Amino acid sequence: MQPRKIAIANQKGGVGKTATALGLASAVSAKGGKVLVVDADSQGNATNGLGVTVEGDMLTTYHLMNQTVEGGAANAVIATDWGGVDLIPADEELGKIESDGSNDLVFRLDVAFEGLDLSPYDVVLFDCPPSLGKVLFAVLIACDGVVAVTEPTIDSVHGVERLDETIRTVRKRANPRLNFDKIVLSRRRGTAEHNFRETELREVYGDLVARTIIPELATRQDAHSARTPIHQFRGGRAISLQTAYSDLFAELSLTTGGAS
Numbered sequence: 001m002q003p004r005k006i007a008i009a010n011q012k013g014g015v016g017k018t019a020t021a022l023g024l025a026s027a028v029s030a031k032g033g034k035v036l037v038v039d040a041d042s043q044g045n046a047t048n049g050l051g052v053t054v055e056g057d058m059l060t061t062y063h064l065m066n067q068t069v070e071g072g073a074a075n076a077v078i079a080t081d082w083g084g085v086d087l088i089p090a091d092e093e094l095g096k097i098e099s100d101g102s103n104d105l106v107f108r109l110d111v112a113f114e115g116l117d118l119s120p121y122d123v124v125l126f127d128c129p130p131s132l133g134k135v136l137f138a139v140l141i142a143c144d145g146v147v148a149v150t151e152p153t154i155d156s157v158h159g160v161e162r163l164d165e166t167i168r169t170v171r172k173r174a175n176p177r178l179n180f181d182k183i184v185l186s187r188r189r190g191t192a193e194h195n196f197r198e199t200e201l202r203e204v205y206g207d208l209v210a211r212t213i214i215p216e217l218a219t220r221q222d223a224h225s226a227r228t229p230i231h232q233f234r235g236g237r238a239i240s241l242q243t244a245y246s247d248l249f250a251e252l253s254l255t256t257g258g259a260s
């Protein structure tokens with residue numbers, strides 16, 4: 001069975017997309033599973049967080065988008081030090097894609113994954129950039145589902161509305177199989193504003209909002225700086241985060257066709 005390809009997205013910056021992608025990868029790894037992370041952000045935060053530095057003739061997401069090669073993604077996959085977690089890395093070169101005028105640009109990631117046997121993986125997670133640019137469209141055209149990550153603040157809630165419109169457009173015009181899987185509340189603190197925005201989101205989006213919430217805990221940043229899977233990290237509030245990401249992975253049902 002081929003795994004689902006999931007975009008971890010929100011064009012709003014700093015909401016916890018990369019932390020969620022790597023937290024889910026850590027949860028899969030802790031269960032003895034296998035995951036492919038595709039870094040689709042020129043900041044390369046997922047790449048760095050997995051302990052990888054792009055160097056030499058390493059192929060990156062930029063190379064997959066700079067050519068039209070069916071199945072070409074296979075050549076860019078590398079193993080990481082996180083057990084069971086493979087990566088297609090990215091670095092700042094990916095930023096060049098936004099000014100590339102090629103007609104087929106937004107289809108190239110889809111082409112790069114065409115015909116590949118990804119069955120060893122439980123899921124493929126794309127860490128998306130904080131923009132509604134060509135790279136994001138390319139990811140949405142290549143993927144089966146979207147998990148929107150948002151903080152419970154007014155700007156982020158508006159960001160989800162924009163993303164929802166974008167998903168509808170891509171589904172109608174280019175990729176009918178694209179499913180809006182879930183909205184994940186991340187970096188949640190117990191403030192009155194966060195409570196209010198969470199209630200608002202649940203009223204508007206109902207069951208699309210995940211029951212599992214990722215709390216704001218400094219340990220998340222410590223684990224990221226140490227380039228360590230949160231499920232291997234000791235100290236601080238690591239256990240709360242391990243539980244949150246494992247529960248989220250289970251709730252998302254990413255390996256079985258989407259959240260219920």
Ligand SMILES: Nc1ncnc2c1ncn2[C@@H]1O[C@H](COP(=O)(O)OP(=O)(O)OP(=O)(O)O)[C@@H](O)[C@H]1O
Binds near residue numbers: 018214215219220
């Ligand atoms: N649950 C959390 N608790 C505390 N800090 C967090 C949490 N999740 C993410 N962070 C921190 O918040 C910052 C932004 O998170 P992250 O990089 O995951 O967001 P992003 O949406 O991927 O950002 P960008 O849009 O720039 O790609 C980082 O410093 C990260 O370590």
Ligand SMILES: [Mg+2]
Binds near residue numbers: 017018019045128
């Ligand atoms: Mg990021």
